[in-house]
Amino acid sequence: MVIEPNSQSSFDKTHPMSLSTKFSYGIGEFAGEVTASVLVFFLLFFLTNVAGLSAGLAGTVLLIARAWDAINDPLIGWLSDRTQSRWGRRYPWMVIAAIPLAISFALIWWVPPLSGQALFLYYCGLAFIFHIAFTSVVLPYTTLGAELTEYYNERTSLISYKAGFSVTGSMLGLLIMQGTISVVDDPARQYFIAGSICGAIAALSTYICVFGTYKRFKLLQKKRTEVSRPPTLPIQQQIRIALSNRPFLFVVGIYLCSWLGLQVTASMLPYFVVNWMGLEENHFTQMAITVQGTGLLVMAGWNYLGQRWGKRKVYCTAIPLTLIAQAGLFLLQPGQVVAMYGLAVLAGAGLAVAYLIPWSMLPDVVDLDELETGQRREGIFYGFVVQLQKIAVAIALFMVGRILDAAGLVSANGEDIAADVAQPDSALLAIRWLIGPIPSLVLIGGIIFAWMYPITREFHEEILLKLSERKREQTQ
Template sequence: MTTPAVSNTQPPQKLSFGRKLAFGIGDLGPALVASIQGFFLNAFLLDIAGIRPAAAGVIFLIVKIWDSVNDPLVGRLTDRTNTRWGRRRPWLLFGAIPFGLAWFMQWLVPDWSQAGLFWYYLIVALLLDTGFTAVNVPYTALTPELTQDYDERTSLNSFRFSFSILGGLAALVVHSILIEAFPTVTQGYAISAAVMGGVIVLSNFITFAFTEESHFKEAPEQDDPGFIEGVKIALKNRPFLYVVTIYLMSWLCIQFVQANMLLYVRYWVGGEDRFIQLAFALQVSAFVFLIMWSKLSQKWGKQKVYYVGMSFWIVVEIVIFFVQPGQFNLVLGLAVLAGVGVSVGYLIPWSMLPDVIELDELETGQRREGIYYGFFVFLQKLGISLGLALSNFALEAAGYINAENLTNLPEQPTAVLTALRIFVSIVPAIILLLSFPIVRRYPITREKHAEILAALAARNERHL
C-alpha cells in the first residue's frame, strides 16, 4: 500500500528561475482552455453549432455532476501515487494526450440533428472535463511540494498566472487569426482546436520533464482514512472553507463576465469585429497588475490586496451596466481597468491555499494536497459551469434567438439584452461585495503561517 508523503525537516528553499519557469509553462494548457472556452464557447454553441441556451445549460450542469466525483477522486489518487517520477508528474505525462484530443473534438460541428448535437457535445464535454482534471489537479498540487516559503508561494503563483495570462493572450490572437484565415468559421474553429490541442500536450510534457518533486519524501506506511473520511477532514478545516468560498465567488464573477461578453458586444454594444482587442486588453491589464499585486502582497498581506483590487473591480462592473450601444471604446477602457481586479481573483486565493495544507498537516499528521487541490479545481469548474448554466437558462427564458449566420444577426428581445447587461455587470459586483466578510475572517497571516511551520519542524524533529 502506498501512503501520502510528508514534509522533510529542511527549511523552506528558494526556487530557481528555471524551476519556476518550467512550473509556469504547465499552466499554458489550462490557460488556453480558460481563455478560448471562456470567451467563445457559449457563443460557439449558441450561434455556430445552433444549440439552444437551455440545452447548453443542461450540458454544463451534467458535466458538473461528474466533476463533483472526478476532481476529489483524482486528487486523492495523486496523493496515493508512488512512482520514481513522483506523485504528481506522471499524471501530466499520461493525461496530456487525452486532454488535447478532447479539446479538439469540442470545437467540431457535426452535421447532426439538435438531439444528436446535444449528445455529442455532452459526451465530449465529459471527456474534456476528465482530461482537464487528470492533468490540472496534480499540476496545481505541485505548488506546496515545490516550496514552503509563505512569500515564495505568491511568487510561484505569479509565475504560473503570468504564463496563464500570457498564454491566454497568445491563444486569443492565434485563435482569431486562424478563424479569419479559413473560408468558413467551422473550419477555422477546427484548425484552431488542433493547434491548441498540440499546445496542451507539449506544455504538459515540458513541465513533466523539467520539474522535480524534491521537497517531500515518502513517509512510513500508515493507516489510510479513506476517501470519504479524507473529505470530511478537509471540510473541517475552517481556513480551507474560507479560501474555497473566496475562490468560488471570484471565479463566478470572472465567468459571468467572460461567458457573456461576446454576446453582450454582439447584440448590445456593437463592434464585434474588434472583440479580440477587448479580450486582449483585459488579459494584458491582468498580467501587468498580477506582477504589481505579487509585490504588494509581500508588504500589505493577501487580505488587503484582495480588498483594494476587488473594490476597484466592483466600481468598474457598476459602470459597465450603464454603457450604451455604440460605446465600444468605453467598454475597451473599462476592460483595461477590470484587469486590476481580475488579477487579484487569479492570484490571491491560489496563494492562500498552500498555507491551509500546512495547517491540516499540523492537525492531522498527513499531507493531502491532492484532495485540497482537487476541490479547488472542482470549484473553478463549478464557477464556470454555474455561470454558463444560470446565464443560459436566463437567456432561454428571455427568448434568445439563435443566429443562423454571423453576417445577418437577429434582433434580440429587450429581455435578452437586459439579461446580458446584468450578467456582465450587476451580478458580478454583488458577488464580489459578498466575498469581503469572508476574506476578513481568513485567519492565516504571514505570522500565523510562520508559527505553523515552526510547530511542524519541531514535531518532525521529535520523530526523527
C-alpha cells in the same frame, strides 16, 4: 509563539526557487487554460453549426461533461494523494495523461462520418475521455504549488507565474482558434487544425513543467517531514475533515465569489457591447483582451505587494477597483467608447487578484491540515477548488440565461446581425444589472471572506516551525 514576518527557514535561505523553476511551473498552466478557453467560447457553436448536432443533443453533451467533471475531480485528487512512485505523487499522472489529453482534445474538433445518435455518442465518449485526461493533468499540476515551496512569500511569487500564464494561455487559445478560422476556408478543417495545435501545446507545456520543476521537487522532498505520508482514510472521511477546516472554507468562499463575479461579467460582455453600447462585435474581443491584458500587466505588482502586505490585504485592496469599474459600466451610456475601455482597464487591474490570491492561500491551508492531521492531502483540497471553478461557470451561465429570458431578450436568427435586433427596455436594463451591480454583490462577498481568512504570514511561519519540530522529534 510569533515569528518575525521576514523570517524564513534555513532551507529556503540556502535553496531559493530559481526563475527557471517558476517559469516551468507557470507554463504548465497552458495545458488547462489553452484548452479550456477554446471549449468555453467555441464548443457549443461547433457542435451545432459544424458537426450538425441538434441544440438539444449538443447541450446534453455539455451536461454529461459537467456531470463527469463533478465526479472525477475529487476522485482523481484522492487517487493522486495515494500514488507512490520515485517521481512522487503528481508527476506520473501528468506524464501519462498529457498525450491522451492532446489526442482527445484534437478529436473533439473532428467531424466523423456519422449522424444522429451515433454522432451524439461519439462526442459523449470523447467528452468522457477528454475530461479524465484533463483532470489527470490539471489537478496534479495545480497541487505542485504546495509541493515546490513551503515559504509564505515564495508561494505568492510562484502562484503569480501561474496566474500570469493563466491569462496568457486563455488569450493564446482564442487567438489560435480565431487565426486558424480566418486562414482555412473549410469549417470542419478549421476547427480540427486549431484543436490539434491547442492539444499539442497542452501536452508540450505539461512536459516542460514536469522536467523543469522535478529537480526542485526532489530537493524539497528530502527535507520534508516524514509525517507527510500518503493518507489512508476513506475518501468520504477525508472530505468531511477537509470541510471541517475553517480556513479552507474561507478560501472556497473567496474563490467561488471571485469566479462567479468574473464569469457573470465575462458572459455579459458581448450583450453589453453589442446590444447596449451598439458597437460592432469585434469590440467584444477587444474588450476581453483589454481586461485580460491589463490583468497580466499588473500581476507582478500585486505579487510584489502581496509579499509585503499579505495576501488578505492585497485582495481587499484590488477587488474594489473592479467594483468601481462595474459601477461605471452600469452608468455608461452608448457612445462613451473611450470610457468603456478605460473601465475595462480598471476591471482587469482588480480581477488579476482572482487568479493570484486564492491559489496562493490554498497551500497554506494544506500545511495547516498536515499539522492537525499528520497527512498531506493536496489532492482532496485542490480537487474541491478545481471542481468549484467548473461549477461556477455553469452556475453563472444558467443564472444569466434565466434572467435574460425572463427580461424578454430577443434572440437573433441565423440571418440577423445581433446589433440590428431591437431589444426591449427590460432586456437592456437586465444586461446593465448583470454587468454591474449583481456581480458586484458577489465580489463583495469575496472581500468579506478574505477579511475573515485567518492564516497570516506570522501564523504560517508558526505552522512551519511546529512541523519542523515534529520532524526532529521523529528522527530522534
